[in-house]
Amino acid sequence: xxxxxxxxxxxxxxxxxxxxxxxxxxxxxxxxxxxxxxxxxxxxxxxxxxxxxxxxxxxxxxxxxxxxxxxxxxxxxxxxxxxxxxxxxxxxxxxxxxxxxxxxxxxxxxxxxxxxxxxxxxxxxxxxxxxxxxxxxxxxxxxxxxxxxxxxxxxxxxxxxxxxxxxxxxxxxxxxxxxxxxxxxxxxxxxxxxxxxxxxxxxxxxxxxxxxxxxxxxxxxxxxxxxxxxxxxxxxxxxxxxxxxxxxxxxxxxxxxxxxxxxxxxxxxxxxxxxxxxxxxxxxxxxxxxxxxxxxxxxxxxxxxxxxxxxxxxxxxxxxxxxxxxxxxxxxxxxxxxxxxxxxxxxxxxxxxxxxxxxxxxxxxxxxxxxxxxxxxxxxxxxxxxxxxxxxxxx
Numbered sequence: 001x002x003x004x005x006x007x008x009x010x011x012x013x014x015x016x017x018x019x020x021x022x023x024x025x026x027x028x029x030x031x032x033x034x035x036x037x038x039x040x041x042x043x044x045x046x047x048x049x050x051x052x053x054x055x056x057x058x059x060x061x062x063x064x065x066x067x068x069x070x071x072x073x074x075x076x077x078x079x080x081x082x083x084x085x086x087x088x089x090x091x092x093x094x095x096x097x098x099x100x101x102x103x104x105x106x107x108x109x110x111x112x113x114x115x116x117x118x119x120x121x122x123x124x125x126x127x128x129x130x131x132x133x134x135x136x137x138x139x140x141x142x143x144x145x146x147x148x149x150x151x152x153x154x155x156x157x158x159x160x161x162x163x164x165x166x167x168x169x170x171x172x173x174x175x176x177x178x179x180x181x182x183x184x185x186x187x188x189x190x191x192x193x194x195x196x197x198x199x200x201x202x203x204x205x206x207x208x209x210x211x212x213x214x215x216x217x218x219x220x221x222x223x224x225x226x227x228x229x230x231x232x233x234x235x236x237x238x239x240x241x242x243x244x245x246x247x248x249x250x251x252x253x254x255x256x257x258x259x260x261x262x263x264x265x266x267x268x269x270x271x272x273x274x275x276x277x278x279x280x281x282x283x284x285x286x287x288x289x290x291x292x293x294x295x296x297x298x299x300x301x302x303x304x305x306x307x308x309x310x311x312x313x314x315x316x317x318x319x320x321x322x323x324x325x326x327x328x329x330x331x332x333x334x335x336x337x338x339x340x341x342x343x344x345x346x347x348x349x350x351x352x353x354x355x356x357x358x359x360x361x362x363x364x365x366x367x368x369x370x371x372x373x374x375x376x377x378x379x380x381x382x383x384x385x386x387x388x389x390x391x392x393x394x395x
C-alpha cells in the first residue's frame with residue numbers, strides 16, 4: 001500500500017516515530033514535510049536524509065524559485081500537488097488541518113475519494129475559537145469528520161476534541177503521543193555524573209530541583225512560576241529554567257537575581273537528558289498546552305510532574321501518584337505545589353518512581369502500532385461526497 005504522510009517540519013519527536021511507522025508496516029511510505037525548518041519552534045535545523053523505512057520529501061525545497069516568489073507555504077502546497085499526481089497514494093495521513101498544504105491534501109483526498117486520516121494534538125480544553133473563526137472551524141472540521149476514514153487520537157483530550165465535532169466511534173483509534181522512552185532513560189542515566197557537576201556548580205547539592213523546559217513565551221506562564229518561587233522562604237529547593245525566547249529578559253528582571261532561580265539558556269534536544277538527570281520535578285505551568293511532550297520525556301527520566309489539569313499530556317499521565325495537577329493556575333497554587341513536593345522527600349521519590357512506571361505504556365512502538373491499526377482497518381473506507389457549503393446552517 002502506498003501511504004503518504006504530511007507533517008509541518010521534521011521535529012525531533014516525530015522523526016523516530018515515522019521511522020518506526022515505516023518499519024512496522026508493510027507499506028511504501030513517503031513522509032512529506034512542508035519545510036525543513038520553522039524559526040518559531042526553537043529547534044536547531046538538522047540535515048534530513050533518507051531512512052531505510054521511508055522516503056522523505058521537503059516540499060518547499062523542490063522549487064526554490066517558487067518559494068522565493070510565493071513563500072514557503074504556497075510553494076509547499078503546489079509541490080505537494082505534484083507529488084500526489086506522481087505517486088497516487090492509496091492512503092494519506094495528514095498531521096493538522098489548517099495550513100495550505102494540509103488543506104490541499106485533505107481536499108485532494110475528498111475529491112479523489114482517497115481514504116485519509118487526520119492526526120495531531122488538538123485539545124478539547126483549549127478549543128477556544130470565537131465568532132466567525134469558530135463558525136469556519138466547525139464547518140471545516142465537520143467536513144473532515146464526515147469524510148475521514150480514521151481519526152487517530154493521541155490522548156483523552158484529543159479524543160474529546162474529535163468527538164465534539166461529531167467523530168464516529170469507528171473512526172477513532174488510539175495512537176498515543178510518545179517519545180523514545182529508552183533513549184531518555186538511558187541517556188539521563190549516562191548523564192548522571194555531568195548533572196552532579198552542574199548541581200555542584202549551581203550550589204544545588206541536597207536540594208529539590210524543579211525544572212522548566214520550553215520556550216520562554218507568554219503562554220507558558222513562567223512568570224507565575226518565578227513569582228511562586230519568590231514567595232517561598234525555604235532554601236532547600238531551586239528552579240532551573242532551560243529555554244530561551246522573547247520573554248527571557250522580562251523573566252530575568254522578574255527573578256531579580258534570586259539565587260534559587262537559574263536560567264540555563266537554550267538547551268539542544270540531545271542535551272536535555274542532562275537537565276532531566278539534574279532535576280527532581282518538571283513544572284509545566286502552561287494552561288493552553290495541546291499536549292506537552294516534555295512531560296513524556298521527564299517521566300521517562302524518572303521525574304515527578306506539576307502541570308495544569310487541561311494540559312493534554314497531564315490529562316492522561318499526571319495524577320497524585322506521580323505529581324500535582326493544577327486547577328486555578330495561580331501563584332498561590334503553584335507555591336503550594338512546589339512546597340508539597342519539596343518538603344516530603346520520601347513521597348517525592350515514590351512519585352518519581354511511579355512516573356517511570358506509568359510512561360512505559362506510552363512508547364513509540366505502541367504509537368506506531370496504533371497508527372498502523374487505524375490506517376489498515378480503514379483503508380477501504382471512501383470519503384463521502386461533496387463538500388457542504390460553508391453557508392449551510394449548522395445543525
